[in-house]
Amino acid sequence: MRWTIKPKPESEKVDALQKALQVEPIVANLLLQRGIESYDAAKTFFRPSLKDLHDPYLMKDMDLAVARIETALEEGEHIMVYGDYDVDGTTSVALMSSYLRTRTDLVATYIPDRYDEGYGVSFKGIDFADDNGISLIIALDCGIKAIDKVAYANEKGIDFIICDHHRPGAELPKAVAILDPKRDDCTYPYKELCGCGVGFKLVQALSTRQGQTTEDLTEYLDLVATAIGADIVPITGENRALAYLGLQVINTNPRPGFAAIISEVKKETLTITDVVFTIAPRINAAGRMKHGNYAVTLLTETDPELAKTYAAEIEFFNSDRKETDKRITIEALDQIETNNEQEGFTSVVYHESWHKGVIGIVASRLIESYYRPTLVFTKSGDRLAASARSISGFDVYNALEACSDHIEQFGGHKYAAGLTLKSENYEAFKQAFEDEVSKTIDRSLLMPEIKIDAQIDLCDVTPKFNRILKQFAPFGPGNMSPIFMSDNLTDTGYGKCVGEDKSHLRITVTNPEKTNKLVCIGFSLGDKLETITNKKPFQAVYSIDENHWNGTVSLQLKLRDIK
Incomplete structure (x- = not known):
């Protein structure tokens, strides 16, 4: 592992921000590393709100997309919502179809078969639209390179609206509208939306024509937050607000499909990490092992009992997925070595x-x-x-x-x-x-790199400091969970390897002054036991974590590396 300590911000900026916010220097340092240099910027960071979202009409072609959909709704056209089979695609389809069904019954959904059709817009999907009298396809999380597919649809009298976030090629499809912040000619202020995020911006624009506000759309934010986490897009700017507010929906009023999945997880409050490792793999498992339609059905179901049935099906697909990827990983590793x-x-x-x-x-x-x-x-x-x-x-x-x-x-x-x-x-x-x-x-x-936010002393790790750090969440690309380094640590003498295969390290560390003791867990660091035995001093890189046990909460360190 390469240990890289991030450069310290200018001391004058640290002092100014520290005074403006009345916080410790280390907190000001962490904020400045994230580009937050003022009281107002910090307020937006710590208290994201719907007011932070940009006007959807700033996106290139948004007016064209809204006009075409409004025409379809007024004239009773059949609309197909088309999306990819992964989490971003299926949540996008669930969001868009759920919204459109509040305005018309003439909405079909389509997820391509991973094995029969492959990724993105397919000729088979367009033929399905043609056979069923569909005259408008809204493609989400795909389509930016579907030049020949869109041309084929145009020949059949079917219009396309593309909502994508992937990088365009040199030529764009001949669609009625192409919403993609990564278009060279799009001046939308935030470029890192996921596919579901672009779909939400379209719904946001459509809703304004109905006299609605963004507050009326909060029920869809659980889908957007899940897509943001699963698609590993930066959790900065507009994505941070969408993820933060979407997590609130997941934890207070999730749609029945999410509630059915969450009921299996014995945790009171889900973080974005929980969403990525609990909800997202199950949604993905449908498209991986069977068909993405199962995910859309679960995510759009309004009956809690039916949602539980669909969630149980997806749980089976996820178990199958786990066994399959474990077996193939072993075979692939063997191939590399052989x-x-x-x-x-x-x-x-x-x-x-x-x-x-x-x-x-x-x-x-x-x-x-x-x-x-x-x-x-x-x-x-x-x-x-x-x-x-x-x-x-x-x-x-x-x-x-x-x-x-x-x-x-x-x-x-x-x-x-x-x-x-x-x-x-x-x-x-x-x-x-x-x-x-x-x-x-x-x-x-x-060589894998660990980027260290700051070097601190063990006595800096306090409940108050942890409470502040928790407000930096949701974490993800562009705003990773802070990583710290401490010097001259020693184990109290009870360090040991734990886990079924003894591959993990559990130690209790203290500093030279013996003023602080903290339990540490180092996953896959069992081979480092020798480094800390006999109270030899060592350096550690870690994040601050909480251990919940028997109703009590205590601080612990999650070790990333030691030397």
């Missing part, structure tokens, strides 16, 4: 029988063992399909773009992408990808 490919700059593996629904998860797991840009391929019809995952600081999308001569199609983000290619191009692509990464990657990125 082929002696550990020394390259990339990890690229393939087996025709691997389940397409879990290859993205497997790619992420491989990065935990071999910290490299990673692609996991499987057979998909007459093509090979892959999920790509990257390491911090390296843009895998750009690397794929440089290898596009070998690829049929691809799309995605800096850290996650999907692609398809012909089987005969696999070896040439694999070599081209390795060559491109080896040419462009900063070698230091190949």
Whole structure:
């Protein structure tokens, strides 16, 4: 692990913010690292509100999208809401279809089959629309590169509105409206919305035509918050407000589908991390193991008892998913080791029988063992399909773009992408990808980095400090949970390895003055036991956590690394 301490903000700025907010220097330091330099900015950060949301009509083509939908509603047209099969796509479809059904019954939903149709807009989906008299398709979380699909729909007299957040290509589809903050010609103030976030902006714009305010739309924010967490978009700016307020809905008045999932989790208040690791995998499991329609059905159900039935189905899919990705991960690791490919700059593996629904998860797991840009391929019809995952600081999308001569199609983000290619191009692509990464990657990125917000003393870790830190949530890209480092720590003598396989480390640390003692848990740090035995002094990098046990709450440190 590389330990990197973030630069300290200018002392004058720390002093000014400390006085303005009446906080400790360390709190002012953490805020400045997040770009918060004034009382007003801090107020917005700590108390997000609907007033922080931008005018949806600032988005390019919003007026065109609203006008086309209003025409469809007035003239009784059949509308299809189309979305991808992942969390962002299914929550988007649930949001948009739920809103439109408050105004018309002529709304159909469509999620492509991961295995039969693949990612994004499909010809089969357009044919379904044509066969069912649908004249307007609203595509969410996909469509920005569907040039030929939109042209095909236009030939059939079907209009498209695209709500996407992926990076556009050089040419845009001939749609009635394209809502995408990442368009070069879009001046929308916030560029990092997820697909569901773009869909919410469209609903926000439509609602203003009905005399509604954003307060009337809070029931949809649980969907938006879940998509923000699952799609790993920055939790800054407008996303922070949407995630913060959406979490309030999840914890106080969740839709029946979420309530059915949450009922299985014995926790009073869910954080964005809980949403990412509890709700999101179950929604995703439907599209991975069966069909994304199951997720949309769950998320749009209004009957609590039916929602419980649907949630039980999805729970079964999730259990199946866990077993499948565990097995494939073992096989993929074995392939890397058997082929002696550990020394390259990339990890690229393939087996025709691997389940397409879990290859993205497997790619992420491989990065935990071999910290490299990673692609996991499987057979998909007459093509090979892959999920790509990257390491911090390296843009895998750009690397794929440089290898596009070998690829049929691809799309995605800096850290996650999907692609398809012909089987005969696999070896040439694999070599081209390795060559491109080896040419462009900063070698230091190949060692995982821990970014440390500040060095503090153990006695700084107090309940009051923790209460302030909790108000920095929700955490995520752009606003990660603060990481601290402390020097000259010692174990009190009872450190030990815990867990079924003894892979985790549990110690109680104290500082030289013995003024403070804190329990620490270090997941997967069991091999560091020797570092702390016999009261040898050590450094630790950690985040501050809470341990809930038998109704009592105590502070503990979650160790990230020690040396």
